[in-house]
Amino acid sequence: MSDQTLEQQKLLTTSVTPLQLFVAFSRISLSSFGGAIFWARRELIERQRWLTERDFLEIYTLGQLLPGPNVLNLTVMVGYRFAGWSGAASAVAGFLGWPCLVVVGMGILYQNYGQLPYVQQALGGMSSVAAGLLLATVIKLAAVLPRHFRPWLFGALAFIGVGVMRWPLLWVMAALAPWAVFATWKYE
Amino acid sequence: MEGLDLGALFLQFLILWFLAIGGPSTIFPDIHRYVVEAHHLLTGEQFAEIYTVAQVAPGPNAMYVTLIGWYLAGWKGVVATTIPLLVPATTLTMFVGHLNERYPDAPIFRAIRRGLMPITIGLVFASAMILMRTVNHDWRGYLITLVTVAVVLRKPWNPLWLFAGGALAGILGFV
Numbered sequence: 178m179s180d181q182t183l184e185q186q187k188l189l190t191t192s193v194t195p196l197q198l199f200v201a202f203s204r205i206s207l208s209s210f211g212g213a214i215f216w217a218r219r220e221l222i223e224r225q226r227w228l229t230e231r232d233f234l235e236i237y238t239l240g241q242l243l244p245g246p247n248v249l250n251l252t253v254m255v256g257y258r259f260a261g262w263s264g265a266a267s268a269v270a271g272f273l274g275w276p277c278l279v280v281v282g283m284g285i286l287y288q289n290y291g292q293l294p295y296v297q298q299a300l301g302g303m304s305s306v307a308a309g310l311l312l313a314t315v316i317k318l319a320a321v322l323p324r325h326f327r328p329w330l331f332g333a334l335a336f337i338g339v340g341v342m343r344w345p346l347l348w349v350m351a352a353l354a355p356w357a358v359f360a361t362w363k364y365e
Numbered sequence: 366m367e368g369l370d371l372g373a374l375f376l377q378f379l380i381l382w383f384l385a386i387g388g389p390s391t392i393f394p395d396i397h398r399y400v401v402e403a404h405h406l407l408t409g410e411q412f413a414e415i416y417t418v419a420q421v422a423p424g425p426n427a428m429y430v431t432l433i434g435w436y437l438a439g440w441k442g443v444v445a446t447t448i449p450l451l452v453p454a455t456t457l458t459m460f461v462g463h464l465n466e467r468y469p470d471a472p473i474f475r476a477i478r479r480g481l482m483p484i485t486i487g488l489v490f491a492s493a494m495i496l497m498r499t500v501n502h503d504w505r506g507y508l509i510t511l512v513t514v515a516v517v518l519r520k521p522w523n524p525l526w527l528f529a530g531g532a533l534a535g536i537l538g539f540v
Contacts, residue, residue, distance in 0.1 A: 206423060207424070208423060208525060212496075213425050219524075223521075235482065239461060240458065242481070243458045243461060245388075246385075246389050253454050254465070257459065257462045257466065262459075265459060265462075269455065276422065277443065279424060280435075281435045281443065283421065284418050287414070287418045298538065299535045300535065301506075301540045302532050302533070302534040302535025305500055305531055306510070306528050306530070308496045308501065308513075309497075309511065311489070312514050315490045315493055316514070318489065319490075322482070322483055328482065329483065330483075331483040332486045332490070336490050336491045336494075339487070340491025340495060346391055347387060347391065350484070354480075357481055358477055358480040358481065361476045361479045362472065362476040365476075
């Protein structure tokens, strides 16, 4: 997790077909217990090596500015980057098609078995693991931030606003985003 | 349940998803208000149950809207509540993605991407903290979370094994 790993990271992108995108995003969404960002990062950076940590973070950041689920926005942009319109369509089909079926299936199962105590206990243990995955993701992503006070200051302010003060995300973004973009524009 | 107007539900969800800047959690209260309080399509308990199931199911957490559709009107309901979730991503995001790929060196895109990256990290960190505090009730839950972090950072194992371990720990009464 040093700067060195970032520079060393070799991308394996020669060309990516819509079918490969469909398969990769199917795998992401079908493994996405407790949030998709951990699995998207793992598949796109570590397994397929289509993106660097920085690419991933940049695309995810743009996705967060746009309405809708953040990882869905990332899916559209990654699909489009590698295989144009059909790439975006295949990636979205993989990412949302399966969960549609699975969530309905789980709804039916839950109606029948959800009250069993073992099910509740197992779910409790799995939620603790899900929290750990999200925490590990952010630690890995934070390794790309430059060793400079400004980015860390903005990161800390965003964390305090949303995580500690529990202010609405929109306000926090409206307060911090223009300032952060302006500072980057001016000093980099 | 009063008469269900799928067209109205579709339109309402469509508008809400265009407002969901920053992710699905921003419009969660409005979806709850529409479905439970304003139109009494579901009870509060049903809504909470649906939300929990969708959190546990693989896939983006926003898929709880799909399950709302299923509860209300079967597959037709699934279409009415899931398509709206897709519309902003396939229109607005496509457009922005297109511009970003076409002009990757435009100063405005560069400044947005670089400048907002740390904010993104701060926000994901905040989500992780909130989730950790919500799901863990005592030190044992925190221990599982921290062991997960340590394993993921050090070992290349497939984390689905960690989920299996977490489920087992729960069943054995550890959590």
